Amino acid sequence: MIARPPIRNEQGARKGANSPALSARLLRFLPRLILFTALWLVIAGSDPSSWIIGLPTVLFATLSSLRLASAQPTQSALRLGGLLRFLPFFVVESIRGGIDVASRVLRPRVRINPGFQSYRPRLDHPGARVLFLDSISLLPGTLSADMRDGVIEVHALDIGSDLVPELQRLERLVGRVFGQTLEEDGA
Amino acid sequence: MTMVAFFLALALVLLITMAVGLVRIVIGPTPADRMMAAQLLGTSGIGVLMLLSTALGIPALIDVGLIFALLAAVSVAAFTRRRVGQDQA
Amino acid sequence: MDEPTIALTINIVSVLLALAGIFFYIAGTVGILRLPDIFTRLHALTKADNLGLGLILLALLPHAPDAFYAVKLFLLWVLVLIGGATGAHLIAKRALRGDGEDIH
Numbered sequence: 009m010i011a012r013p014p015i016r017n018e019q020g021a022r023k024g025a026n027s028p029a030l031s032a033r034l035l036r037f038l039p040r041l042i043l044f045t046a047l048w049l050v051i052a053g054s055d056p057s058s059w060i061i062g063l064p065t066v067l068f069a070t071l072s073s074l075r076l077a078s079a080q081p082t083q084s085a086l087r088l089g090g091l092l093r094f095l096p097f098f099v100v101e102s103i104r105g106g107i108d109v110a111s112r113v114l115r116p117r118v119r120i121n122p123g124f125q126s127y128r129p130r131l132d133h134p135g136a137r138v139l140f141l142d143s144i145s146l147l148p149g150t151l152s153a154d155m156r157d158g159v160i161e162v163h164a165l166d167i168g169s170d171l172v173p174e175l176q177r178l179e180r181l182v183g184r185v186f187g188q189t190l191e192e193d194g195a
Numbered sequence: 196m197t198m199v200a201f202f203l204a205l206a207l208v209l210l211i212t213m214a215v216g217l218v219r220i221v222i223g224p225t226p227a228d229r230m231m232a233a234q235l236l237g238t239s240g241i242g243v244l245m246l247l248s249t250a251l252g253i254p255a256l257i258d259v260g261l262i263f264a265l266l267a268a269v270s271v272a273a274f275t276r277r278r279v280g281q282d283q284a
Numbered sequence: 285m286d287e288p289t290i291a292l293t294i295n296i297v298s299v300l301l302a303l304a305g306i307f308f309y310i311a312g313t314v315g316i317l318r319l320p321d322i323f324t325r326l327h328a329l330t331k332a333d334n335l336g337l338g339l340i341l342l343a344l345l346p347h348a349p350d351a352f353y354a355v356k357l358f359l360l361w362v363l364v365l366i367g368g369a370t371g372a373h374l375i376a377k378r379a380l381r382g383d384g385e386d387i388h
Contacts, residue, residue, distance in 0.1 A: 050355045051261070106335030109328050110311035113318055122324050142369035145330045151323060153376035163323045163376065198295055198347065205302055205340075209309060216313045219325075227322055227375050231329055234371060235316055238333045238364060239309060242340050245357070246302075249344045257356050264360060268367035275374040 036074060044069045090184035097181055098143065105148040112165060123167030124153065127160045127175050136186040143178055150174070202250035206243050213239040230274050237267035298343045305339030308332045322379050330372045334365050 044066045052058035112119050131137050137155075144152040144162060150171060154161040164171055176190075183190045216239065219232035241260045248256035315328025341357045348354040 047359075050352060050359060051258075053352055102331070102335055102338070105331040106308050106311070109315060109331045110308060113315040113328060114311055118318055118320075120319070120324055122321070138370075141373055142366060145326075145369040145372050146334065146365070148331075149327070151327050151330065151376060152373050153323060154380045155377075161380065163327075165324060165327050198298070201299060202302070202344075205306055208306055212306075212309050212313045216316060219316050225322065225379075227379055228325065231322070231325060231375060232316060234368070235312065235329055235333060238337055238368065239313075241360065241364065242305070242309060242337050245341060245344055245360075249347045252349075254349055254353055257353065257360065260360055261356070261363065264363040264367055268363075268371060271367070271371035271374060275378045 037070065040070045040073050041066070044073075086185060087187045090181070090187065094181045094185050098146070101147050105146055108148040109165070121166045121168055123164055125162050125164060125167065125171050127162050127172065128158060129160060129179055130190055131179060131183055131186070132188060133186045136182050136188065139185065140179060140182045143182065144175070147174065147178065199250045202246045206246040206250065209239055209243050209246065213243070226274075230271065234267055234271060237263055294346045298346055301339050301343035305336045305343060308336035308339065312336060323376060326372045326376055330368050334368050337361060337364055 048058075048062045048066050052062055129137065129140055131140055141152045141155060141160065144150050144160070149165040151163040152160055153163040162171060162175070180190045213236055216232055216235050219235075220229045223229055241263050244256050244260045244263070248254060248260075309332070312328050312332030315332060316325050319325045319328055338361050341361050345354055345357060348357065
């Protein structure tokens with residue numbers, strides 16, 4: 009589904025040359041371990057006996073997530089500032105999206121003018137692309153229908169209005185969550 | 196009206212909504228439509244479970260809701276991986 | 285504000301949120317039944333439904349027995365959001381490419 013970034017051989021070679029390999033690996037390992045431990049704590053509660061199952065599960069989850077993520081670039085840390093900007097936008101737009109759909113289907117004659125529009129995202133990070141695709145589907149009037157060769161097919165409930173400004177705004181916000189700055193005027 | 200009675204009433208309304216949504220599973224027309232309606236059923240089902248969990252004071256029902264959510268995601272992914280003639284093979 | 289007033293305010297907010305949630309669930313179901321094709325139905329499913337669940341969970345939040353339960357409610361919503369949006373994308377992709385077993 010996601011286009012893998014080009015192989016990053018030179019990066020791995022650089023790491024092997026001097027010896028921070030272990031600390032780098034630990035840096036990849038620890039945040040995930042903490043995340044999954046917290047998740048288990050939330051799911052199973054504070055009962056100590058739950059760790060009989062919890063400890064192997066957390067370790068297994070950490071290892072498999074590391075394995076699945078190995079193709080991603082390492083500098084994938086989420087930016088807190090970007091996240092704090094994205095979340096209120098996301099909540100407001102979700103509510104607008106729900107009201108939009110409800111108002112379209114709850115009238116005597118359904119008011120839609122559906123169609124497709126292509127959009128080429130400029131996001132590099134695979135995680136950013138997934139967040140972008142999922143956010144499109146939750147925004148008012150748009151649905152990410154397909155992604156092929158770096159082009160997203162967006163299905164719109166009302167194709168009459170131009171979707172590009174909205175999509176670019178969303179893309180900028182998503183980019184900022186992953187530390188990628190996109191200039192105002194692209195495309 | 197107490198909150199318990201209110202939440203129970205809402206759960207009932209949601210159950211009726213779920214039942215109406217079943218119509219889409221019956222009429223289809225494509226398997227994708229039926230899958231979608233089943234997903235709607237899952238989301239509504241989670242809503243009913245959470246309302247009952249609070250109204251009846253059974254916190255463990257939230258674990259059932261979490262399993263519902265996970266199964267819905269897995270079943271949709273599995274469904275979209277099916278191909279023509281795969282079942283006969 | 286004294287304690288009964290606060291409790292009453294919380295209950296009123298809770299009732300309003302839950303009613304809004306039910307409204308979006310109903311809108312989602314009506315959308316699934318009335319909209320003409322699979323893509324427009326997916327719009328109704330992803331947006332109205334996830335918002336419905338989110339509002340109901342928000343309404344139940346003040347009645348949570350402990351903090352773990354409250355975090356779990358939030359976790360459940362995030363899970364359904366991701367699952368719903370990704371599932372809708374997969375179903376749409378499959379319908380668009382026509383590689384499913386329902387297209388002959």
